[in-house]
Amino acid sequence: xxxxxxxxxxxxxxxxxxxxxxxxxxxxxxxxxxxxxxxxxxxxxxxxxxxxxxxxxxxxxxxxxxxxxxxxxxxxxxxxxxxxxxxxxxxxxxxxxxxxxxxxxxxxxxxxxxxxxxxxxxxxxxxxxxxxxxxxxxxxxxxxxxxxxxxxxxxxxxxxxxxxxxxxxxxxxxxxxxxxxxxxxxxxxxxxxxxxxxxxxxxxxxxxxxxxxxxxxxxxxxxxxxxxxxxxxxxxxxxxxxxxxx
Amino acid sequence: xxxxxxxxxxxxxxxxxxxxxxxxxxxxxxxxxxxxxxxxxxxxxxxxxxxxxxxxxxxxxxxxxxxxxxxxxxxxxxxxxxxxxxxxxxxxxxxxxxxxxxxxxxxxxxxxxxxxxxxxxxxxxxxxxxxxxxxxxxxxxxxxxxxxxxxxxxxxxxxxxxxxxxxxxxxxxxxxxxxxxxxxxxxxxxxxxxxxxxxxxxxxxxxxxxxxxxxxxxxxxxxxxxxxxxxxxxxxxxxxxxxxxxxxxx
Numbered sequence: 001x002x003x004x005x006x007x008x009x010x011x012x013x014x015x016x017x018x019x020x021x022x023x024x025x026x027x028x029x030x031x032x033x034x035x036x037x038x039x040x041x042x043x044x045x046x047x048x049x050x051x052x053x054x055x056x057x058x059x060x061x062x063x064x065x066x067x068x069x070x071x072x073x074x075x076x077x078x079x080x081x082x083x084x085x086x087x088x089x090x091x092x093x094x095x096x097x098x099x100x101x102x103x104x105x106x107x108x109x110x111x112x113x114x115x116x117x118x119x120x121x122x123x124x125x126x127x128x129x130x131x132x133x134x135x136x137x138x139x140x141x142x143x144x145x146x147x148x149x150x151x152x153x154x155x156x157x158x159x160x161x162x163x164x165x166x167x168x169x170x171x172x173x174x175x176x177x178x179x180x181x182x183x184x185x186x187x188x189x190x191x192x193x194x195x196x197x198x199x200x201x202x203x204x205x206x207x208x209x210x211x212x213x214x215x216x217x218x219x220x221x222x223x224x225x226x227x228x229x230x231x232x233x234x235x236x237x238x239x240x241x242x243x244x245x246x
Numbered sequence: 247x248x249x250x251x252x253x254x255x256x257x258x259x260x261x262x263x264x265x266x267x268x269x270x271x272x273x274x275x276x277x278x279x280x281x282x283x284x285x286x287x288x289x290x291x292x293x294x295x296x297x298x299x300x301x302x303x304x305x306x307x308x309x310x311x312x313x314x315x316x317x318x319x320x321x322x323x324x325x326x327x328x329x330x331x332x333x334x335x336x337x338x339x340x341x342x343x344x345x346x347x348x349x350x351x352x353x354x355x356x357x358x359x360x361x362x363x364x365x366x367x368x369x370x371x372x373x374x375x376x377x378x379x380x381x382x383x384x385x386x387x388x389x390x391x392x393x394x395x396x397x398x399x400x401x402x403x404x405x406x407x408x409x410x411x412x413x414x415x416x417x418x419x420x421x422x423x424x425x426x427x428x429x430x431x432x433x434x435x436x437x438x439x440x441x442x443x444x445x446x447x448x449x450x451x452x453x454x455x456x457x458x459x460x461x462x463x464x465x466x467x468x469x470x471x472x473x474x475x476x477x478x479x480x481x482x483x484x485x486x487x488x489x490x491x492x493x494x495x496x
Binding site: 048051052053054055072073074075076077079081083085087088089090091092096097100101103104105106145 | 248249252253255256259260263264333334335337338340341342343344345346493495496
């Protein structure tokens with residue numbers, strides 16, 4: 001299987017003791033990889049390093065064979081991402097926001113912008129400035145921006161933040177459709193355990209900055225009633241006694 | 247190069263879509279109109295000549311190069327950096343396949359183009375106002391010197407933009423950057439008066455360097471020295487600003 005993302009010995013620590021330590025992970029083509037962990041476990045830190053927002057102290061990430069620290073432009077050429085809150089220029093319309101991004105990718109024209117706006121249900125707000133968008137609308141626009149360039153790899157950090165039920169279902173369908181039809185690889189972090197169970201085909205549990213285990217969703221569900229049970233057992237097995245485990 | 251072009255085009259679009267450009271245009275025009283009204287008032291009230299047609303643009307330049315142009319430069323530079331840091335919108339560009347060096351350079355280039363646009367606007371309108379309202383004293387030589395004076399003023403203003411960009415990368419708050427910039431500007435002005443023998447080293451003095459080109463003897467060595475001081479400080483400020491920008495975590 002072709003490795004799309006290789007995380008090698010990745011380390012980044014913060015003053016407050018949090019961070020990630022010696023993280024190693026491979027993600028393969030067509031995976032919808034769920035990065036599961038509690039708040040402050042290191043999910044966002046790892047994703048920020050992958051997308052060049054912060055630099056690692058040690059280790060590296062290779063995306064489609066290119067190092068993020070050494071060949072940033074090449075590494076990110078076929079990557080779409082949404083990190084934490086979907087940001088936009090509030091004085092620009094939804095369309096203008098996407099047009100700003102489209103300029104970095106040859107082959108992304110106005111038709112494609114309309115396509116992704118349609119895909120995320122934002123076409124009717126195309127010419128509205130994002131200043132007055134709700135959190136859910138901003139999130140949808142952020143997802144449209146993430147898939148705009150027809151990326152081979154999509155990194156999504158808490159993509160369902162602020163979305164209503166209908167929005168969650170739409171986005172889940174979109175992710176599964178892109179993974180199936182276009183072999184797009186997804187790396188999704190979430191603390192919404194049920195949604196990870198429904199969306200992802202491989203799961204990595206991260207806790208206190210370390211990967212505890214990586215397993216196929218199907219295998220997990222064979223052995224455990226729910227993903228939540230698996231998650232709790234993994235965390236407990238690694239030394240944490242949870243009061244909410246039962 | 248295509249990536250840099252895209253980054254530059256994006257920066258220019260952001261500048262244009264914000265209302266700041268419109269405010270800059272209106273303020274520039276207001277300076278010209280008020281200046282012209284003062285001159286007409288002086289002429290009719292006191293019977294003084296005021297300025298000739300080509301002298302008026304030089305009068306405008308001497309005023310704006312120490313007032314509204316540094317102010318515009320500060321506002322645009324602070325908005326381009328501190329504004330995007332605070333709103334987290336810098337992430338939008340940073341997570342695209344474009345290096346931080348290209349982003350930083352595109353931002354600085356957009357600010358320089360904005361200053362150039364403001365200078366050209368002031369030149370054209372002050373020339374027009376000068377020709378319409380004042381006695382005609384234009385010669386091709388004086389016109390050429392006027393145009394040249396406006397263009398060479400771009401260099402010290404660029405150095406100023408680089409200095410403010412550096413401050414914007416050091417301080418978190420845009421307001422802090424603005425106040426530090428204003429205080430530093432005033433301090434350099436005072437230091438320039440107190441230590442006039444070293445004043446050529448100060449950025450605030452360099453803003454008036456276009457005067458060197460108006461002297462009939464054309465002090466080439468002095469011009470070259472000033473140019474090299476500005477070039478050197480510009481390179482250092484760019485490097486320092488980019489270094490901090492490159493190390494920033496978002």
